[in-house]
Amino acid sequence: MVVLNALFGPDSRGGAIMSQAHRFTGPRILSCFLLACMVALSVGCAGPRKSVPEVNAAELPDDAFQMYLARVDLVTVDEAFRAMLILADGECTAKTFDERSAALEAKGISRKQWNLKPDNVIDCGSVAFMICRICQIKGGVDMHLIGSWGLGDRRYAMRELVYREMLEDAVDYQYMTGARLMGLLAKADQEMARKNLYPNQGIDLSDETDRDEKGNLIVPKTGEQKSP
Amino acid sequence: MNPNRILSAVTLVLGCTVAAMAEEPASKPSGETLRYEVVQVEGKVRVGPETDEALNTNAPGWFSPKVGDRLGGGIQIRVPLRSKIKLVAMPADPPTVLLIESASTISISELAYKDGAAKSRIKLGYGAIRAGVSEGATRSDMEIEAPSATLSKRGTDIFRFEYHDGRFMMSLTEQGRGMLQAIQNQSGYQNGQLSRFVTAGQFVTQQLIRAIDNVQFDRQINVNDQFGLSGNDKLFTLINDHGLGFLLPAGLKPINMIDGNRNGDQPLGDQENLGNQNNNNQNNLISPLVRPTPFVPGGDFGIGQGRLPIFRDTLQKRLNSGSEMGGLFFKKNQGTR
Structure with a gap:
């Protein structure tokens, strides 16, 4: 609103232009439109986050x-x-x-x-x-x-x-x-x-890695099962 | 010694033994003895109390799990990026393996043998979890609950449950066994829940569950082939034969085969004999053109039947005279095609 008032308010140049409607020719309309677009793009469409997070x-x-x-x-x-x-x-x-x-x-x-x-x-x-x-x-x-x-x-x-x-x-x-x-x-x-863009152990649980020849699920042995 | 006394003593001993065995099944330990053991871990996985909602995991009670650690119920597992953890149920009855993928947070609220089953209740805050349960002597009762959906397995191995930003996907691998029950929490519909079963090679999302209800109504109706239509399809096109209704004066309704004329003196059409035109019936398909109603020449924005007059210069003459129309459409007194 501040920007629009500065551009088109009664005391602004934009307002002086608008008040003389009979002199508002096509090129002037186009230039005003482009100016408004440039202003909007320069300030960006996004703004600060309004909510305040609980933590920093x-x-x-x-x-x-x-x-x-x-x-x-x-x-x-x-x-x-x-x-x-x-x-x-x-x-x-x-x-x-x-x-x-x-x-x-x-x-x-x-x-x-x-x-x-x-x-x-x-x-x-x-x-x-x-x-x-x-x-x-x-x-x-x-x-x-x-x-x-x-x-x-x-x-x-x-x-x-x-x-x-x-x-x-x-x-x-x-x-x-x-x-x-x-x-x-x-x-x-x-x-x-x-894609192996970082080193990893390849921990997986899928048909390709955790099934035997018969298609049964391979369950890794725990510590109790490993020790005699 | 009296053989009868010996026999009765032996019988008594055997009876007591059988009774003792029936009271305590040897393969089902009681109480909270079910645990998940860490078999593989990578990255910066953190485990802490289930009720701790603090962001900082350096507080007391939090630790980094190692291979061999045993985790019970009432815990929370946070798996950040570039991290994973694989768990195996211990004792392995039934054999159960879980994989918590990166960028996930889960909590294990209950982990115990109850009522003859290995009961586990897992809550998925966000992220993805995979699991597989093989057949064992003990039945497995596993439920994974997310904010908008719940997964209940039915003797299943290698399924995946992913939840992010209110959207979920439950899937069973190609070689998966059993099935999943996907329950979507949805207020105002069937006690607030939608349920679907997922079998091997299938997946369901929050969109699919709803789409499955509506897909039966999603079929093509060839509205341009009015000669090939029959039954309900023909009825549909006859009811919606033109888009001129909005041009009619207020209070008037568009005329079609089923609705009859405005005076209501024509009975409803028989669906099986819609093509039959006897001497007493007027062709209602062209009724807007011959009746004294405003007609706007131009495109028919309804189904698209339109009019294809053979002689454009005679069109207005025909309209004014109220005589029958020529062309490719039904004529008066025409039989069934």
Whole structure:
């Protein structure tokens, strides 16, 4: 409202323009519209999270932070960046938003052009792009031709994850909730383990690994059964 | 010694022995003796009291499980990213194995032998859990409860239950045995629960459970092939033969084969003889065109039957005169096709 009043209020230049309607020609209408769009884009569509969490996430260790994410209603940019570093490296050693942002940009996981503020709520598209980079998901033709150089990068990453059933079908500018982010992290972790992107023991319970020749379930022996 | 006394003594001893055996079955230990032993673990898994809802797992009572540790009821297991834990029931009767996947939180509220069964009640806060139960001397009574759904197994091995953000998926592997009962908690419907059975190679989600109820109504009706329709399909197209109803004056209803004319003097059509047109019946398919009702030429936005007049220039003349229409549709006094 403050912006609109400054632009089109009675004492503003926009208001002076609007008052002389007979001089409101087509180019002036177009220029005002473009100015309004630029203002809206510059301030971003997302804002700070209105709810106040019960705990300060910055003070939590990584495992407790993941539990916190499952409970929080909306995820801020700073929290999402920390979650991405935990997913990518197994832990987050950066303590501030600037360090996390620099670490992600250095790895090509996030982009500086997004101009994300740490206290604003993050959108699904940005998270989807980072997940695709961490899990080395290349995507399809659109992601390669158009999304690779910035135009629609987050949108096509979102569509790719929806196609892989890692995310529910939604728009890329939708806010990311904590529960949804945890679900996405779980699926991303499975994808990383499948691709052996981090060392793991391969603990599994499936038809391929836990059945004998007759198809019976193989139950590992416990300590009592092992000792004579 | 009197043989009768010897025989009675032996009988008495045998009877006492049998009675003693019946009181305590040897294969079913009583009380809380059922445990889950850790056979594989990786990452930063933390185990603590079930009632502790604090985020920080460094508080007293929390520990990191190792291979060989035995876990009982009343505990909470938090498995973060890049972590997993595999548990086996001990004693292995029935043989049971569980795998808690990464980014999961579960609690084991009850773990005991009760009423001749190995009873386990597990609550899945979020994440995914896999389990397999083989046949044993003791029956297995396992339930896994999530905030919006409950899984109850029926002699099953290798099933998976995943819950995230209000959405769940329960599945049984291709070689799975037995079946699962998926119970979705839903208020206002059948005592607040929807239930489905899942067999080997199947899965069910919160959407599928509801879709299974509605899929019986999801079928194609070829509304363009009015000559090939029969029964209820034909009735459907006849009732919805045009989309002009909203153009009619207020208070008037669209005319169709079933509804008859506005005066109500025409009986309801027989579904089996909808194609029959006798001398006394008027062709109601073209009734909006011949009756004195406003007719808007243009696209028919109903089923799409439309009108295909042979001679466009004579169309208005025919309408004005009220004579029968030509074309590809039913004519007056036409028999059944």
